[in-house]
Amino acid sequence: MDPGLVQNLAVLVLAGFLGFVVISKVPNTLHTPLMSGTNAIHGVVVLAALVVLGLGVEGVFNKVLLVVAIIFGTINVVGGFLVTDRMLAMFKHKPAGGADKEADR
Template sequence: MNTPMLTAVTVFALALLIGFAVISKVPATLHTPLMSATNAVHGIVLIGAMLVASSADDALGYAIAFAAVAFGAANVVGGYAVSDRMLHMFRAPTRGEEEEAKR
């Protein structure tokens, strides 16, 4: 095993740990927006697709790059948009309701 690979695996392992630490604090109420937000995060694959597209120079390469970029872009834009739509719906009680609940 060579150094760049080892570095990448180290980064992977540490990022997994951060993921476990951060995600375990998310309340069950938000699990659907959480999943759709992480969905958008894996849309980062878009930049990989862009890099592959940048070195494509034949028909097959272009076809693969086109599909990969389209998939990645749909993933990113759709993922963030639907998460935002859902999170917008989660509202705190208004002041009046708060008092109502206390009575």
């Protein structure tokens, strides 16, 4: 078997356990922002689109598919982090009562 693959599988398994540990104890109120935050992190797929398009593909249709993939991935990343920030801003200002304005938007 390809030694690179074995290494990658090791990283995969360790990252899986890490993911379990990191999220196992969180307050209920943070569930939705965490879902949104992890959602933004898997926007990392944009890297795959960058690599495949950047290292060259033949054909107009393939290029169109990959540009659309980059657009999708970018929306996932940028939108994901911004939306998470807006959700978390509600926690930040809650004691001062500043969350009302944010909630009305």
